[in-house]
Amino acid sequence: MEVLSKIEEILLLAIWKLKENAYGISIREQVEKDTGVKWRSGAIYAPLNRLKKNGYVRTLKAKSSGEKGGRPRIYYQLTQLGKKKLITTQDVNESIWMGVPDLKNEFES
């Protein structure tokens, strides 16, 4: 099975962390918060589009909470497949990081 790309992983995790509150802007802000850099729109939405096409993410249409004045907002959720992918990725990540000699301490010293 193919492993998720880094940006896919970051996006899926952002959506997962945001739970009910994952929509376009919040996802981007979450990603920017997590990574500490500004992201171009294209770098976010093109992979998001791919995730949706691959069936890792589904969309929900809901009334937004006021400020937009009744315009529907699109919320994102992980699908079962997306969750499974994320779990696999976590496993992979853990096994990659397993047994890594103390990197940070060595670097700082």
Next chain:
Amino acid sequence: MKQKKLKLPQWIFFLLQWFTDEEILASIEEDLEVRCIKASEKHGEILARFLCQWQGFSLLFSFSLESFLWGVTMFQNYIKVAFRHIKRRKVYSFINILGLTIGMACFLLIGLWVKDELSFDRFHQKKERIYRVLNRLSDDSTEFNITYALGPALKAEYPEVEEACRVCTWYGSHVRYQDNIYVERNIYLSDPNFFRIFSFPFVKGNPETALSDQYSLVITEQTAQKYFGKEDPMGKVLNLSQWDDDFTVTGVIENIPMNSHLRFDIMGRIEFLGEDRLARWEEWSGPNYILLQPDVSPEEFETKITDIYKKNVGPETAYVPELQPLTRVHFYEPGRPGRVRKVTMFSVIALFILVMACINFMNLATAQSSKRALEVGMRKVIGAQRRQIIRQFLGEAVLIAFFALILALIAVEMILPYFSQFTGKSLTLISDMNISLVFTLLLITLGTGILAGIYPALFLSSFRPAQVLKSQLFSKNRGSPIRKILIVVQFSISVGLIVSTFLVSQQLRYIQKKDLGLDRDHIIGLYVYPNFIPKFETFKNSLLNQPGIQDVTSAAQPPFRVGENIQINWEGNQTDQMISADYTCVDYDFFKTFEMPILQGRAFSKEYPTDERTACVINETAARRMGITNSVNTNIYMNHPAWPESFRSARIIGVVKDFHSRSLHTAIRPFVFRMYKPWHQYAFIKMKGSQVQKALALIKKAYKDFSPGIPFDYLFLDELFNQQYTSERQLGRLFNAFTFLSVAIACLGLFGLASFTVEQRTKEIGIRKVLGASNQRIAAMTTWEFLKWILLANLIAWPVSYFVMSKWLQDFAYKISIGPLVFVLAAVLSLVVALLTVSYHSVKIALSNPAGLLRDE
């Protein structure tokens, strides 16, 4: 919140629609809005707008890169898989590619031919405004040889006509430049404005003024080269024996392209026909062309001139003028649709052959479906959508079509020289490559690929992954009814073509063998010029003393090349109608030379000196039409406008057996022979069959003695006769070739399919053998499976081909009747060919060891 004056770049959303769906778009829009508002609060509006556009570009770039990379990856995968399949199933791929190659090569060849046919006379700049004037007769047939008085009259009376010119095809003349004499057969005469109407490019001279002098000539580059070599042809003087006068070359045009219906080597002034002939309304001499003013509607103009003959010829005139666009002239043949039908016929055949090759592809692709089912299943499980799989299989088909195109181009390039020679055209393909041709080729390839691939693609993509993956044994009968229908279609076309081929060649043989009522073997026609006619009698006598020479005569035309038309009336005519007849002028011994039996009376004879002035011989049909039982000694009156009144009456001295003076497309017409020496143009010499070469040498020597320095130019009459049917013979040969190819393609497909079916039924056959079925039974069973469909194809093809071919035969007044034999023959042939194709596999499997068949897992 502040009022948003900020405009989002709408074009980005429009373009992004291509890549993503509405919901993602909505998210992007919202996000962009927020970003831009923030940016404008922070940096001011101008910068914000710039940032906004920048984000838009970024989005577009990311999405298109993403989709491109994805597309490339999938495309690479498709190509890889396609190549794998081509390699793995060598026989099938070979059959597919070979079939498509043949199909496309035929399609290209015929396409080139059709394109050339349709390009006739389209190089003239004013082609849309040029018309040839036809006469539409009361029986609804048309005639293009009309009166030369019409053109000038139209030009003088109607402002709609910008120019009018008359063209005369002169039979031939000796042309002399200093000591060189050649026989020229393509001399045209016309008005000075000819080159203003038609755009034949001039190499030297001025098209406006080239023909303004009566004694001027315009010649082609080729002719100039022949007479003058490297010298400048302008102003050189040529002597034409026909008028025994000197003419000056005032213009040289480029050689006339093959796709021009006007073909001349030398062009002179039409005034040489004589003022009388040009002014006579009653005489039908040759074609008239008119150039209409821009914006004149030909239909309206046609109605305006309907009465012109009634006004000028007489109120009882039954024929009316009709305008024929220049671009249609090439397709015109008097009284029959001819070439247009040939063009459609071949276009249809080309399409048929291509379709048959596509059918092969469809059949083999679906027959192999079980091999691909797993792949389709896997792709679907991994997440491929149906349209992606359709795209994949279509792509595969287009890829194979592309291979076939390259092979077909190579094949066409190799065949083209022979094909050009055969059809008498100069066709080119690769050397004339241009954008539109490349585009057409790609379109053909794409079309073929899609036509061949659409059914397999739809069929294969419909598999349910669960079914396919669960049971390895794929239900084998799916899709087979369509496959059988396709085979039936293929063989129907083949059988239809076989039947047509048989009938075409039968009809051609019939024409060749038909007794024409006159002899044409071992007779040569010798062109004689006016100065030679007085010497003819001595020439004849000197020849008759030689061994190997049987008879000598002279006449205006060969007896089967006569188109001159007169009205005749006769003593005791009960009706008030004259009958129209063909006529020609002949000399003594004419009937003897051509072995035409005289049924009543006698032939022209020197014993009766009055024969030269007052006698005529008619054919059976004329006698029958006159309704007189013994027509000998009846006086007839011939309404020939060029003859003096005293010469128009004649007494019938004999009736000759009917003969075919025109091609077998038309029925025998009444015919009148007269003696009128000044019009003679040919000497006819009958040689003894065994001594042709010797006799020819003798004739040549005698001719040289009588006319020193003049080339000995002759033609064999049987060759001339066969020229009348060139078009039919071409049709016959092309038919043979294309039928052969279509049968070959159908058999290729059958072969592939048979091998596949047998392979699929391996186990079943193994079990049958174990249970005691004999080899013969097994072979018969597998063979019958296919033969019954071919029988069905025969039943479909018979009525269709009967219908089409009887239409074709309608063009001939004398034709074979369509008997049942051809159909039986076609059936037998198709069955035998199919049997041979299928039996290779069916016999192979029938003879094999059942243990081996059952152990294949």
